[in-house]
Amino acid sequence: MSELRGTAVKLAHPKLAVEVAGLKFKNPVMPASGTFGYGEEYAPYLDLNKLGAIVTKGLSLNPKAGNATPRICETVSGMLNAIGLQNIGIDAFIEHKIPFLAQYNSPVIVNFFGNTLEEYVEVATRLEDVPGVAGLEMNISCPNVKHGGIVFGTEASAAHEVVSQVRKKTQKPLIVKLTPNVTDIRVTAKAVEDAGADAISLINTLTGMAVDVKTRKPRLANTIGGLSGPAIRPIAVRLVHQVVQAVEVPVIGIGGISRAIDALEFLIVGAKAVQVGTANFVDPNVMETIIDGLEEFCQNEGIEDINELIGTLEV
Amino acid sequence: MKNYKTIILSNQEISPGYYRMRILAPEYNKLAKPGQFVMFRVQRSLPPLLRRPFGIFCTGYAAPDCDGMPEKEFIEIIYKVVGSGTEIMQELHQGDRVELLGPLGRGFDLGDPEEEKILVGGGIGLVPLYMLAERMVANSKVRLLMGGRTRDDIITVTEFERLGVETYVSTEDGSLGEEGLVTQVLERKLAKYPKASVYACGPMPMIDAVQKICATRNTPLQVSLEALMACGVGACLGCVVKGAGHTDENPQYLCTCKQGPVFLAEQLDWSRLEKQQGNCGGCS
Numbered sequence: 001m002s003e004l005r006g007t008a009v010k011l012a013h014p015k016l017a018v019e020v021a022g023l024k025f026k027n028p029v030m031p032a033s034g035t036f037g038y039g040e041e042y043a044p045y046l047d048l049n050k051l052g053a054i055v056t057k058g059l060s061l062n063p064k065a066g067n068a069t070p071r072i073c074e075t076v077s078g079m080l081n082a083i084g085l086q087n088i089g090i091d092a093f094i095e096h097k098i099p100f101l102a103q104y105n106s107p108v109i110v111n112f113f114g115n116t117l118e119e120y121v122e123v124a125t126r127l128e129d130v131p132g133v134a135g136l137e138m139n140i141s142c143p144n145v146k147h148g149g150i151v152f153g154t155e156a157s158a159a160h161e162v163v164s165q166v167r168k169k170t171q172k173p174l175i176v177k178l179t180p181n182v183t184d185i186r187v188t189a190k191a192v193e194d195a196g197a198d199a200i201s202l203i204n205t206l207t208g209m210a211v212d213v214k215t216r217k218p219r220l221a222n223t224i225g226g227l228s229g230p231a232i233r234p235i236a237v238r239l240v241h242q243v244v245q246a247v248e249v250p251v252i253g254i255g256g257i258s259r260a261i262d263a264l265e266f267l268i269v270g271a272k273a274v275q276v277g278t279a280n281f282v283d284p285n286v287m288e289t290i291i292d293g294l295e296e297f298c299q300n301e302g303i304e305d306i307n308e309l310i311g312t313l314e315v
Numbered sequence: 316m317k318n319y320k321t322i323i324l325s326n327q328e329i330s331p332g333y334y335r336m337r338i339l340a341p342e343y344n345k346l347a348k349p350g351q352f353v354m355f356r357v358q359r360s361l362p363p364l365l366r367r368p369f370g371i372f373c374t375g376y377a378a379p380d381c382d383g384m385p386e387k388e389f390i391e392i393i394y395k396v397v398g399s400g401t402e403i404m405q406e407l408h409q410g411d412r413v414e415l416l417g418p419l420g421r422g423f424d425l426g427d428p429e430e431e432k433i434l435v436g437g438g439i440g441l442v443p444l445y446m447l448a449e450r451m452v453a454n455s456k457v458r459l460l461m462g463g464r465t466r467d468d469i470i471t472v473t474e475f476e477r478l479g480v481e482t483y484v485s486t487e488d489g490s491l492g493e494e495g496l497v498t499q500v501l502e503r504k505l506a507k508y509p510k511a512s513v514y515a516c517g518p519m520p521m522i523d524a525v526q527k528i529c530a531t532r533n534t535p536l537q538v539s540l541e542a543l544m545a546c547g548v549g550a551c552l553g554c555v556v557k558g559a560g561h562t563d564e565n566p567q568y569l570c571t572c573k574q575g576p577v578f579l580a581e582q583l584d585w586s587r588l589e590k591q592q593g594n595c596g597g598c599s
Contacts (some may be wrong), residue, residue, distance in 0.1 A: 037550035041573075044316060045548070070543050072553035074365050074399075081547060084387050086568060229364055281546040282356065282365060282414065285318060295546035 014298035015305040016291070018052070020250045020272045021173040021198035023107055023135050025052035027291050028306065030268065032254050032277030033058050033111035033137060034083070035179070039104075045284035048104045050291060052273060056093070056101075058111045058139050061119045061126075063089035068221035071212055078229030079278060080208050080258075082222035085113060090123050096175040098132050107134030109175065117152075117162050124166045136172050138163065140192075141179030141204035153179040153204075156191040167196035175252065178202040180245075185239050186246035193247045201252035201275065202243060203236045229278040230256045237265050244270030244311065258286060260293025270311035316341075316548075318416045320358065324377065324389055326407050331467045332440070334398050334405050335372070340390040340415060344374045347390065349447035350577040352421030354547040356414040357407065362398040365545050368572070369393075370443035370516070371418060372471075390415075393470065395439045419547050419575050423447050423514060423537055428454035431508050433548065434480075435460045435525055437502055437517020438468045443539050443576075444516060445471065448534055452479045458504065458511075459483070462497025462521065466490040498524040505532055512536070526580055536580035542571035549573035557584040 017215050029086025030053040032271035036042055048054055059167050066086025073080050089098070090112065101108045103116065110133050114120035120138065127133050140153035140162060152162045163176055176192040178185060180203040189200055210219040218224075236255020250273075251264030258279035266274045279286045303309055340512040354366035370390040381427040396405050407413070425447075426432070430574045432455050434444045441461060451457050458481045465488050472482050484492030485500050493500060498521065505511065505528065515525045516539035529536040542554035549570045556575070558567035561584045567577065567583065 035546075035550060037548075040552040041546075041548050063566060065561075065563050066552065066555070066568065069555060072543050072545050072551065072555075074363060074489065077361055077364055079365060081545075081551070081553065086552050086555070086566070114334075121394060139401065216446070229359065278364070278545075281551055284546070 012299060012304065014295055014303055015053055015307075016294060016298075018272050018307060018310070019280075021135065021175065022251065023053065025107065025273055026050075026192070027052045027293070027294065028271075028273035028274065029263065029278055029287050029291050030109070030275050031055050031287065032141065032275035035277040035280045038093070038101070039108075040097070040100050042280065042284055046288050048106055050288055051106045053107045053109050054101060054104065055109045055137060055275060056097070056111055057087055059087050059090045059093050059112050059123065060085065060113055060115070061090055061123050063087065063092065070219065070221055073225075075208070075210055075227065075229075076231060078227050080210055080220055080224035080225035080227055081205070082220045084222065090126050094126070094130055098130060099289045102132040108132055109135045109137050111137040111139055111177070113139040117165060120162050121165050121169055124170045128170050128172065133172065136170060137175040137177055137201060138197075139168060139177050139204070141177055141181075141265060153184050153188065156187045159188050160191040160195045163192045163195035163197055173198045175199040175201050177204055179204045180235065180239055182205050186242055189247050193249050197249060199250045199252060199272075200243060200247060200273030201254055203232070203239050203255045206232055206235065228256070230258060230262075231258045233262060233265075237269060240271050241269040241313070246289050257290070258282070260290045260297055263288040263290055263294060264297060264309070267306070267310050269313050272310060285288050316346075316417055318414060320412065320414050323407055323409055323411045323413060324387070325409055326405070328405070329393070330470050333393060333467075334396065334401075335391060335393045335409070335471050336404070337377075337389050337391050338413060338415060338575075339387055340374070341388050343371075343390045343418065344376065345386055345444070347371050347374050347418040348422035349425075349450055350443045351418040351420050352443070352547075352576060353390070353415045353417035354393065354419065355404075356416075357403055358412040358414055360403065363403065365536060366414075366416065366547065367400045367404075368541075368544055368547055370539070370576070372442045372445050373449070374446070374560045390410070393439065393442050413485070416547060420572055421574060423539070423577050424579075425450055426512055426535070431456045431458070431511040433458050433460065433501065433511045435462075435497060435513060435515040435517065435521075437462050437521040438464070439470075440515075440517030440521070440539070440541075442516070444514065445475065448475055448478055448480050449515060459479070460485070460497050460500045460504065461488055461492075462500070463488070463491075464488065485512055496524070497521065498528060501525060502528055505529075505534060515539070523585070526585055529580060530585075537577055537579060538583075539577045540571050540575055542576075544572050547572045558582055559584050570581060
């Protein structure tokens with residue numbers, strides 16, 4: 001309650017809660033996998049309980065060393081990375097990282113990938129009975145590993161096959177993260193929906209490359225990397241717009257979000273939630289600022305529930 | 316560690332291409348340890364998108380704007396203009412708004428005060444050694460070996476001297492001090508003071524040569540490394556170096572930002588390190 005000219009005035013707190021594939025998020029904002037570590041790296045800077053969800057770095061069956069350095073380089077309003085999915089492996093994650101994340105009430109979504117179909121299935125199986133894992137996000141789209149996800153992500157039939165197999169092994173909400181590096185993303189989106197995905201998240205990074213003109217060497221040891229950051233946002237908004245129209249399952253929008261108005265673009269085209277990636281590196285507290293910004297926007301626009309805004313694009 | 320929205324107090328060129336920036340930084344006198352760094356951001360500017368890591372040169376208190384106000388706590392960083400980020404930084408003035416995330420990382424271990432200390436700085440690598448010298452001089456004998464390509468790369472040596480540090484300057488072109496590499500001076504000094512422990516920061520080829528010299532003599536060595544980094548808090552995994560015992564099956568990657576930037580020499584896999592890129596694109 002507040003006071004205006006002596007009269008008590010109720011300040012409207014708009015509802016920010018959204019639901020995706022049975023997962024209840026207090027707001028539509030969560031980190032994008034790979035930009036938030038295992039959560040603990042950012043705990044000193046922001047209250048993890050404020051997030052819609054916590055999305056972990058991508059995990060594989062066995063620990064993965066990742067690529068040689070240099071692994072990152074800045075480009076105009078963006079960055080290229082070729083980390084190579086360095087991670088501690090699923091067993092170490094369950095043993096050492098889940099207990100930390102379990103302290104928080106934000107649902108934990110575990111991102112995972114495999115080098116083979118069997119590895120995807122095995123990782124999902126191991127996570128099935130782990131308490132504290134609210135949902136899975138399946139990466140079939142990392143551009144930086146040779147065997148990895150991208151083979152599954154760029155062939156609709158392969159995407160269908162791997163998602164079907166994982167679906168058989170998990171009851172948990174299953175989100176499938178798509179690559180934009182395809183001719184028509186609606187084809188892969190439909191394939192994973194048919195295979196039983198509960199939700200679709202997009203976009204992963206766009207493949208890119210930068211060259212040091214003095215040494216004439218690529219700026220990344222891996223030569224090619226994934227482009228992220230504000231530079232890719234218009235492409236991501238377009239792809240989310242197209243996928244929302246092509247599928248029935250809920251969509252989570254990702255790509256270059258660093259402010260509330262960026263997140264709003266994705267919500268308006270029909271994303272039920274958004275993931276914030278590269279912006280976490282620039283400002284460790286950025287997701288809280290975005291959540292506050294969404295609330296303020298709703299207050300100013302007279303929107304009582306953010307769901308009223310989702311998918312309201314006027315064309 | 317915290318993210319501060321703050322302002323610049325001063326920003327001056329101290330040698331061609333080298334700038335010294337003083338930034339209002341509450342609590343840093345208490346919090347910052349020698350060898351730690353900050354992630355610096357020009358507020359509301361895009362590009363550059365990412366913050367830039369800078370070693371903390373020193374902390375201090377400046378006179379208040381008027382009587383009765385508290386003194387202003389500051390840190391100083393020194394940077395070399397090498398790329399798009401530092402080109403923007405050199406244009407900043409007193410009162411310009413910036414953000415500081417820090418102090419970050421693991422700093423130097425001051426070691427046994429009874430032992431003599433030799434600090435080795437190459438060019439801009441000198442920066443994190445000043446706070447270290449400040450903490451050490453009260454109890455230990457400290458010598459600084461400062462190397463650069465030309466006299467322009469020799470910065471703030473007089474400030475080390477004012478602390479009571481014995482300084483030895485060398486330049487590759489002989490334009491200031493001894494002609495040659497700083498590592499030649501190090502070999503001579505270690506022959507004379509064999510019990511000394513060494514603290515080094517500079518370009519990778521220098522660090523690598525220092526490590527070889529120290530390894531043959533069993534001299535304790537701490538190195539401060541530079542790396543490209545996006546986050547500074549251990550999340551992006553862009554700044555990793557291979558630790559001792561690293562294999563592909565059992566990866567031992569260490570984050571320069573979190574487990575470093577200061578490492579004990581024995582923590583690192585030197586056979587692989589020398590193949591890594593030498594210069595600091597992170598501060599560009």
